[in-house]
Amino acid sequence: MEMSNEQIHDIASAAWNGYQYLQKLTVRERADLMYAIAEEIEALDEELINAAHRETALPLARLQGEKGRTVHQWRSYADALRTGVYADVRIDTGDGAAKSDIRKYNKGLGPVAVFGASNFPFAFSTAGGDTASAIAAGCSVVYKEHPAHPETSRIMEHAIKRGVAKFGAPDTVFDCVKGSSNSVGETLVLNPLIKAVAFTGSFRGGKALFDLGASRSEPVPVFAEMGSVNPILALPDYLNQHGETLAAQYVASLTLGVGQFCTNPGLFIAVKGSALTLLKEGLKKAISEIGESSMLHAGICKAFQENKTILSKQPDVELLGKGVNTQEDKAGAAIYLTSGAAFLANQHLREEVFGPVGLVVECSDTDEVYAVLASVPGQLTITFAATVVDIQQNSSLLTLAQEKCGRLLFGGMPTGVEVVYAMQHGGPFPATTDSRFTSVGPDAVKRFLRPVSFQNWPNQLLPQELQDDNPLKIARIVNTVYTPE
Numbered sequence: 001m002e003m004s005n006e007q008i009h010d011i012a013s014a015a016w017n018g019y020q021y022l023q024k025l026t027v028r029e030r031a032d033l034m035y036a037i038a039e040e041i042e043a044l045d046e047e048l049i050n051a052a053h054r055e056t057a058l059p060l061a062r063l064q065g066e067k068g069r070t071v072h073q074w075r076s077y078a079d080a081l082r083t084g085v086y087a088d089v090r091i092d093t094g095d096g097a098a099k100s101d102i103r104k105y106n107k108g109l110g111p112v113a114v115f116g117a118s119n120f121p122f123a124f125s126t127a128g129g130d131t132a133s134a135i136a137a138g139c140s141v142v143y144k145e146h147p148a149h150p151e152t153s154r155i156m157e158h159a160i161k162r163g164v165a166k167f168g169a170p171d172t173v174f175d176c177v178k179g180s181s182n183s184v185g186e187t188l189v190l191n192p193l194i195k196a197v198a199f200t201g202s203f204r205g206g207k208a209l210f211d212l213g214a215s216r217s218e219p220v221p222v223f224a225e226m227g228s229v230n231p232i233l234a235l236p237d238y239l240n241q242h243g244e245t246l247a248a249q250y251v252a253s254l255t256l257g258v259g260q261f262c263t264n265p266g267l268f269i270a271v272k273g274s275a276l277t278l279l280k281e282g283l284k285k286a287i288s289e290i291g292e293s294s295m296l297h298a299g300i301c302k303a304f305q306e307n308k309t310i311l312s313k314q315p316d317v318e319l320l321g322k323g324v325n326t327q328e329d330k331a332g333a334a335i336y337l338t339s340g341a342a343f344l345a346n347q348h349l350r351e352e353v354f355g356p357v358g359l360v361v362e363c364s365d366t367d368e369v370y371a372v373l374a375s376v377p378g379q380l381t382i383t384f385a386a387t388v389v390d391i392q393q394n395s396s397l398l399t400l401a402q403e404k405c406g407r408l409l410f411g412g413m414p415t416g417v418e419v420v421y422a423m424q425h426g427g428p429f430p431a432t433t434d435s436r437f438t439s440v441g442p443d444a445v446k447r448f449l450r451p452v453s454f455q456n457w458p459n460q461l462l463p464q465e466l467q468d469d470n471p472l473k474i475a476r477i478v479n480t481v482y483t484p485e
Helices: 005-023 027-042 046-056 060-083 129-136 150-167 182-190 203-215 236-259 274-288 298-312 340-345 366-375 388-393 395-404 442-448
Strands: 090-092 102-108 112-115 141-144 174-177 196-200 222-225 232-234 267-271 318-322 334-339 357-363 379-385 405-410 449-455 476-478 481-483
Touching: 005 102, 005 141, 005 174, 005 182, 027 060, 027 129, 027 150, 046 060, 046 150, 060 129, 060 442, 112 129, 112 182, 129 141, 129 196, 129 442, 141 182, 150 174, 182 203, 196 203, 196 442, 203 222, 232 236, 236 267, 236 274, 236 357, 236 379, 236 388, 267 274, 267 366, 274 318, 274 334, 274 357, 298 334, 298 357, 334 340, 340 357, 340 366, 357 366, 366 395, 379 395, 388 395, 395 405, 442 449
Parallel strands: 090 476, 112 141, 112 196, 141 174, 196 222, 232 267, 232 379, 267 357, 334 357, 379 405
Antiparallel strands: 090 102, 102 449, 318 334, 476 481
16 A cells, blocks of 8 residues: 555644644653553464564564564563653752742654664564654654565554553554655655654665755654674684684674674674684684575565675675575575775775675784774674783774774674663664664663753643652752652
């Protein structure tokens, strides 16, 4: 179904009424609404899992886990909302004479357009974290259905609407627009009643939406997460001690979910030597045991094969090892090898190949490791396969890495993204369009809020968050002191 411009504008207009309704709810009431929606998602049976499996080729076990994560997101964001942490209340009572009584809190931006991701049909799509965090902020949502999993989207859409109805909220709180053409999304973003946009996907798609949001007569923020090559820095002391196990860990992470994670570690950087030689043999063996797999849809598989071929034909790039690949419509894993000098001379080697492909960069020394990392654009993650001694001897690498990414790992692999307060799933451009925010964890709510101050207002006319007796019992900063009073 391809919606007309008129239908899209009608939905956006209705969303403004949904936003006004949500703004009248207290943080506790919005949390109750979110719990009602979570219950409906949790109650979905095998119909949802089977539909997603048919449309995405993702394994049933992975989809069951993702459904659980989605329910957890709604509840954990609701629990955070209840505390008042996102109201971020500041009260300066003044002295009644020279200094005014000024009180500030956060409120929602307005209706939010959410674009679904193909690689997470639950957790980053219809009922994903963007939708949950927007509603937590008191913003209505207009979801742009992803054309790769329409049946899955509609099952989730109906679950959200049942939760909204169970709570007693109007159906204007959440709605969907449908259509596979770019014009559907463009019409939605350009609607003047849409006040923010959330997107997870390719650089090209995210940048196009960002430019569109900026082109409006009233520009709006576009929070786009656009992928990353997520470098692994394997430093000498660690490589000497753990090279064999590191090879197996890297290949497992690289090929997890057919490499279709935005935190997929596509770049492995290390100093040449006997330890790296042994690790390369380990990588070659481990990757040879990886079978071919179906990707999310034919378009992604086609792009993967094309980008893989482009990488393989770059100067000074050689195949280190590969997995099974006998069918054109399936993805075969591969790891390529290049030198630090070649990497620095060829910007194409810094681009993401979405899928199970890695590039090992063999550097002459740690100074070249630094130069290689410096040449890499903004990332979601950077992982140090390092010992404490490695870091102490290469502290400049750690300093540089903090400028390059949103999440730094000491050991392990970046493909697990936990839904917790301290998670930062975002990074400098081009990983995202705004590195100040995260799209995972309760702090994702902050994207859709703005501060408003009230000066010298009678107490009874203030929002409950700002009233003297603190009826919502939330923590606030009153005259520079953090207090629930």
